[in-house]
Amino acid sequence: MQSLSLNREKDNLVAMLRFQEYEHTTVDTEGAMGLAAILAGQLPELKGKRVAVVVASANMELDLVRECVDRALVLDDHVSRFSVQLGDGPGDMAKLLNILAREDVRLLDICHRRYSDRVDLFKVQVECVVELRDKSQNCHLRRMLSDLYPTLRWLDR
Known part of the structure; x- marks a missing residue:
């Protein structure tokens, strides 16, 4: 159960990073969950299809956003x-x-x-x-x- 939680955290942080890299958008981990599920392969039925991801995000402290991005850079081998x-x-x-x-x-x-x-x-x-x-x-x-x-x-x- 612990590794599943860590994998989800990693997936969410990397999805946050992808939003910043490709969309130039800052979202929090909750807002990145939809993209995280797709990137992690948790929705194989969507493979090859055009998909819209709804991004609903609460406000997040800027310091916490920076910490998340720093952690995502490490997790994603940057x-x-x-x-x-x-x-x-x-x-x-x-x-x-x-x-x-x-x-x-x-x-x-x-x-x-x-x-x-x-x-x-x-x-x-x-x-x-x-x-x-x-x-x-x-x-x-x-x-x-x-x-x-x-x-x-x-x-x-």
Whole structure:
């Protein structure tokens, strides 16, 4: 029962995101329920048919809308988090940032830890949160960085 509830939450949040991406409309999770059911495949009898989705939505606090969108971006693989050990020499951090820039990845957050019990004396631990266009860019970035950095770890949602 718990996973069904989590799946519904994910479906609703991703449907909210789709409304923003394609319709440039902000709706709350209740307003997105109809689209969520269709996107989740819960209404197979509608496949291939033209369907109108009624969007009835109550007012939602702007901060809560932002939290929902942020969570939906993570659930829909638009946001990823990874950790990697880099050398502590000049240019090592710049190399990683240049790769992210070349791949058109938006850096949301970065944490650079020089002193850690898990890092060698001449290494630094870097944790990044990045925003990507879609799942295919996410997969491409994961493959490419994994090939370049053997210490790379993708962190769970």
